[in-house]
Structures are given as C-alpha cells and as structure tokens.
Amino acid sequence: MGFKSYCFKKSLWVFHFGGASCNNCDIEILDCLTPRYDLERFGILLVGSIRHADVLLVNGSINRRDKDRLLEIYKQAPRPILVVAIGACGCTGGIFAEGITFAGPVDKIIPVDAYIPGCPPKPEAIIAGIVKLVQKT
Amino acid sequence: MGASLFYFFIFPGLLFAGITGAFLSWYDRKITARVQFRKGPPLLQPFYDFFKLLLVKETILPKHGSPLIFVLAPVFSVFGATMAGVFILLPLFNITTGFRGDLLVIFYLLTIPSFSYITGALASGNPLAAVGASREMKLILSYELTFLLLVAAIIMKCGQQFDLNSIIKTQQAGTSFIGSISGVLLFIVGIFCIQAKLALVPFDMPEAEAEITEGIFIEYSGAAYAMIKLAKYIMLFILPSFLIALLLGGFRLDGIHILWSLLKLLGVVLLLTLIRNTNPRLKIKQAVRFFLIWMNLLAVIAIVLIAFGY
Numbered sequence: 001m002g003f004k005s006y007c008f009k010k011s012l013w014v015f016h017f018g019g020a021s022c023n024n025c026d027i028e029i030l031d032c033l034t035p036r037y038d039l040e041r042f043g044i045l046l047v048g049s050i051r052h053a054d055v056l057l058v059n060g061s062i063n064r065r066d067k068d069r070l071l072e073i074y075k076q077a078p079r080p081i082l083v084v085a086i087g088a089c090g091c092t093g094g095i096f097a098e099g100i101t102f103a104g105p106v107d108k109i110i111p112v113d114a115y116i117p118g119c120p121p122k123p124e125a126i127i128a129g130i131v132k133l134v135q136k137t
Numbered sequence: 138m139g140a141s142l143f144y145f146f147i148f149p150g151l152l153f154a155g156i157t158g159a160f161l162s163w164y165d166r167k168i169t170a171r172v173q174f175r176k177g178p179p180l181l182q183p184f185y186d187f188f189k190l191l192l193v194k195e196t197i198l199p200k201h202g203s204p205l206i207f208v209l210a211p212v213f214s215v216f217g218a219t220m221a222g223v224f225i226l227l228p229l230f231n232i233t234t235g236f237r238g239d240l241l242v243i244f245y246l247l248t249i250p251s252f253s254y255i256t257g258a259l260a261s262g263n264p265l266a267a268v269g270a271s272r273e274m275k276l277i278l279s280y281e282l283t284f285l286l287l288v289a290a291i292i293m294k295c296g297q298q299f300d301l302n303s304i305i306k307t308q309q310a311g312t313s314f315i316g317s318i319s320g321v322l323l324f325i326v327g328i329f330c331i332q333a334k335l336a337l338v339p340f341d342m343p344e345a346e347a348e349i350t351e352g353i354f355i356e357y358s359g360a361a362y363a364m365i366k367l368a369k370y371i372m373l374f375i376l377p378s379f380l381i382a383l384l385l386g387g388f389r390l391d392g393i394h395i396l397w398s399l400l401k402l403l404g405v406v407l408l409l410t411l412i413r414n415t416n417p418r419l420k421i422k423q424a425v426r427f428f429l430i431w432m433n434l435l436a437v438i439a440i441v442l443i444a445f446g447y
Contacts, residue, residue, distance in 0.1 A: 008193045010185040038175040040166070043182050048350035051197060051358040054189070078195040078358040 008054065008080070009134050011043040015053030017073055020096075021060025024120035025087040029057060031123045044130065055082045055133075058106045061089040061096035067103040074110045082133060083112045086126065088119040113137075144234070149226035151219045151371075158370030159183035161406055165373065168410045183370065187363050196359030202262030210257025211357070211364030217249025218371040225379050228301040229388045239299040240288050243379065247334065250368050251277055254343070254353050261356035269352025272421050273336075273343035279428040280333040280340075286436035287326050291383045294319065294443050305387035313386035318447050322439040324384050326432050328408060331376045333424070335369075338413040342421050377405040 018026050032039045033046055047053055050073050062070060074081070085106040088094035093105045106112055113136070116129035144150055162183045170177030198204040224243050227234060255273050258266040292299060294314055295307040314320040333340040344352040357365060381387060381401050388398035419427065 003188070004192050007185045007188040010179075011182065011189045035174040038170070038177075040170060040178050041176050043178055043185055048346040049355045051356055052351070052354075052362060054194070076197075078197050080193065080195075 005137065009137060011045075012054045012082075012130070012134070013045050013047045013052055014055045014057055015047055015050050015073075015077075016057045017059075017070060019058065019060030019062045019066045019070070019089070021087075021089065025059035025090070028120045028123055028126065029059070029086065032126050037123045037127065039127070039130070042130075042134075050076050051078060053077055053081065055084060057084050057086055058110075058112075059086040059090045061093060061099075062103050062106060062109060063096075063099075063101040064103045067109055070106070070109055082114070082137065083110055084114045084116060084129065084133060085112045086116045086129075087121060088117055091115045091117050094119060140234075144223055144227065144232075145219065149230060149232070150223045151215075154219065154222040154226065154371045154374050155367055158372070158374035159187065161373050161377075161402075162370050164403065164406060165410045165413075168407060169414055172411070172414045183366075187366055187370075190358075190363035190366060191360050194359040194362075196361050197356070199261045199263070199356055202356075203260040206260035207257055207356070208361055210253040210260065211361045211368065213253040214250040214257075214368040215364050215371070217246055217253065218368045218375065221246035221249070222371055222375040225301065225375050225382065228305055229378055229382050230390065233302070240292065240301060240304075241299070243301070244285065244288055247376070247379075248277065248281065250372060251334070254365070257357070258353035258355075263356050265349045266353055266355050268349050269343045269345075269355070273353055275421050275425060276333055276336075276340060276343060279425040280330050280432075283326060283428050283432045283436055284330045284334075286433060286440065287323055287330060287383075290319070290323055290436060290440045290443055293440060301382055305382055308386040309389065313384065315384045315386075317442075319439040319442040320384055322435050322442070324380070326436050326439070327380045327384065328405075328412070329428075329432055331380060332409060332412060333428070334376055335372055335409070337409060339416040339419050340424050341418055342424065345418060348418075373406070377402055377409070380405060 016026070016029060031037060050056070056074065056077060058070065074083070083106070085091050089096060090106050093102055096102050097105075103109070114129050114133040116126055118125050121129075146152060160183070163178065163180055166182065167177040199207055221243055224246065251273060255270045258270040258273075291304060291314065295304050298304060298307065308314055315324050336343055344354055349355070354362065354365060385401050388401075389395075390398070
C-alpha cells in the first residue's frame with residue numbers, strides 16, 4: 001500500500017447527492033456524522049462542493065430530471081471519485097423501479113463502487129459499507 | 138542569501154509554520170469534536186488531507202474564466218502567509234536579522250492571502266464564488282480599520298516603537314500589555330479581528346458552507362486547494378502568534394518558559410475555537426456594523442485610555 005492511497009483512504013470527503021428521496025436515507029446519512037457514530041474519527045467529512053469531494057453518495061430514486069443532474073455532478077467531480085449508492089432506491093430502484101418517471105438505478109447511469117441496501121440502511125450499515133469501500137480501494 | 142532562504146523555507150517559514158499550523162488545525166478540529174461530544178479526527182488528519190489533495194486528486198481548471206490567475210492565486214496566498222509568518226516569527230524566536238521588520242509591513246503582508254482568495258474566486262467564473270468574493274471584500278473593509286487601530290494602539294503603548302522586536306523586549310522587561318485595562322480591551326478587539334481574518338464561524342460568510350457551498354473556494358480542487366489549505370494552516374499559526382507578540386509578551390525559549398509559550402498559543406487558539414463553536418454565522422451587514430461601530434469604539438476607548446496612561 002503506497003503513501004498516496006494511504007492518505008486517500010484516511011481522508012475521504014463526502015458529497016451527498018439526494019435524488020427523489022423520501023428523506024429517510026438523508027437522515028440516516030446525517031446520523032453518521034452525529035456524536036453517536038462520528039465518522040470524522042476516520043477523516044470522513046461532509047463537504048459542500050463537488051470539487052472537493054472524494055466520495056459521491058447517491059440516494060433516492062433517480063428520475064428523468066435527476067439523471068441529467070447526476071451525470072453533470074459526476075462529470076464535475078475531480079478524479080479519482082468513488083460512488084456509493086445508498087438505500088433500496090439507489091441500489092435497485094426499490095418500489096419505484098417500475099414507475100414511468102424512473103430513469104434507472106444509479107449503476108445504469110454512472111459506475112458505482114459500493115452498494116448499501118436497506119430502506120433506509122442503519123448508520124451501522126452505512127459505516128460497514130464505507131469500511132468495505134476503503135478496503136477495496 | 139542562504140540564511141534568508143533558510144528563514145523563508147525551513148525554520149520560521151514555510152516548513153515550520155506549515156507543520157505547526159497543521160497541528161493547530163488538528164487541535165481546532167479536536168476541540169470542536171469534544172465540544173460536540175464527539176471523538177474527533179486522529180492527530181495526523183491535516184497531513185492526510187493535505188497530501189491527498191496535493192498528490193492524489195485532479196486539479197480542474199475553469200473553462201469560463203482565467204485559468205492562470207486561478208492557479209496562481211493559491212500560490213500567492215501561501216507566499217503572503219509565509220512572508221508575514223517569517224516577519225512575525227523571527228522576532229518571536231529572538232533571531233535578529235538585518236531587517237528591522239516593522240508592524241506596517243506585517244500588516245500589509247497579512248492581507249495578501251485574503252486578496253489572493255478574492256482574485257482566485259473571481260477568476261474562477263462561478264457566480265457563488267463571486268458572491269463569496271464580494272463578501273470577503275466587505276469583510277476586509279470592515280475589519281482592516283479595526284486591525285490598524287489595534288496596531289496603532291500598541292505602537293502608542295510602547296512609546297512610538299514600530300518594530301516587533303522592541304515591542305516584545307518592552308513587554309518582557311516590564312509587564313505584558315494585557316495587564317492593563319486598555320490591554321484587555323485591545324485583546325478583545327484583536328481576538329475578533331483574528332476570527333474575521335481566519336474566516337472562522339461568526340465571520341465565515343465568504344465560505345459559508347451550507348449557504349453558498351464554500352463560496353470563494355468552490356471551484357478549487359486538487360493541488361490548488363492543497364495550497365489554500367496550507368495557507369490556512371499557516372495563518373492559523375501566525376495570527377495567534379502575532380497577537381501573543383503584541384499583547385501577551387511574546388515567546389521565551391529558556392527552560393520552563395517554553396511550556397508557557399506553548400500554553401499561550403494553545404490558549405489563544407482555544408479561545409478562537411470556542412467562539413467558533415458557540416456562535417451562529419452573522420450576515421455580512423451585521424459583521425460590518427459589528428466592526429465599524431463596536432470594535433472601533435472599543436479600540437478608540439483603548440487608545441484614549443493609553444493616552445491617559447492606563
């Protein structure tokens with residue numbers, strides 16, 4: 001393991017893209033940053049601009065309007081960028097999978113590095129997903 | 138020549154100030170975490186952040202804007218911060234050079250980082266960055282007069298001496314300036330000026346994270362953002378050191394005094410962090426009013442008190 005990848009693993013900055021979400025996953029993601037779970041211990045920060053991000057968290061069902069935004073955000077991100085799909089909607093489409101405005105789960109639009117299923121996933125599950133993501137890179 | 142380069146790059150300059158500032162940045166984040174009952178990041182976190190940005194991430198240049206100025210602005214900010222750091226830290230560590238560095242040079246050099254952030258933000262062609270740059274400009278206009286009054290008051294207090302060396306010597310021979318009523322007032326003014334210069338929370342409108350998504354730094358990524366981080370680390374070290382030199386009697390590097398010097402530095406940074414954690418963000422209008430009316434009033438009262446010998 002080189003110095004570069006070690007530094008990268010130790011400081012993952014997260015940008016949160018919420019699609020047409022029901023807000024449950026958003027709340028669980030924010031829970032990870034609260035005192036009880038405190039992801040800043042591992043150097044994970046929530047940043048406001050996609051230019052600073054290393055991880056793009058996508059949750060919610062991606063409908064036709066969201067698709068363009070998601071692609072644009074993904075193109076604006078500096079490489080290397082990791083993409084994590086959170087929740088049933090992000091991973092597969094969930095109950096919206098057959099809706100007329102649904103534009104496909106996240107991995108049909110952009111390449112996804114980790115899937116965290118659940119409706120919504122518990123903060124523990126999100127942390128476990130992040131750990132697997134870190135081990136993979 | 139060789140000694141000057143050593144001063145600039147190694148000892149009080151880039152390397153030393155950068156590393157110390159990075160540790161102070163960790164201290165700031167750790168205190169923030171403890172205030173919120175969290176555990177906080179590991180000790181080397183600022184270094185991981187810096188090297189990740191510098192070595193791993195891609196730097197994206199703006200298409201609609203001026204890429205050259207966009208890239209040069211962070212370099213200038215590091216230069217300004219380091220230059221000011223050298224002139225502040227050389228007298229603090231009691232190294233005498235030929236240059237009798239006076240306060241006005243330091244005063245001007247300390248504004249270079251803010252100005253280069255503004256030019257970089259305006260060169261990026263992003264509307265949110267332009268909003269942030271305009272706010273930073275207003276913030277500079279509001280705190281700079283107060284900062285100048287603070288410097289003028291210190292000069293008056295130690296008998297029209299302009300260089301930092303003799304200000305520190307005067308305090309170490311007698312008592313520190315903070316041991317008087319005017320000194321306490323000036324310390325309050327100085328803390329708020331530093332808070333605004335570092336763009337910490339009550340005065341972080343230029344980079345308001347939730348509102349205009351990092352404002353002036355929104356387009357920066359990769360190595361350019363690493364340079365901005367480095368400038369911020371250095372500023373987090375040298376501005377509290379400057380206040381310590383002006384009011385708290387500077388550093389002394391013999392025996393137990395080393396511990397005292399370190400505690401002074403950590404105490405000032407702790408104060409800044411606690412202010413940052415217990416206040417909401419002001420509007421730019423409120424910040425301008427805060428500095429132009431209340432802080433200037435305090436500084437003028439302090440100057441009048443100094444004229445009467447308090």
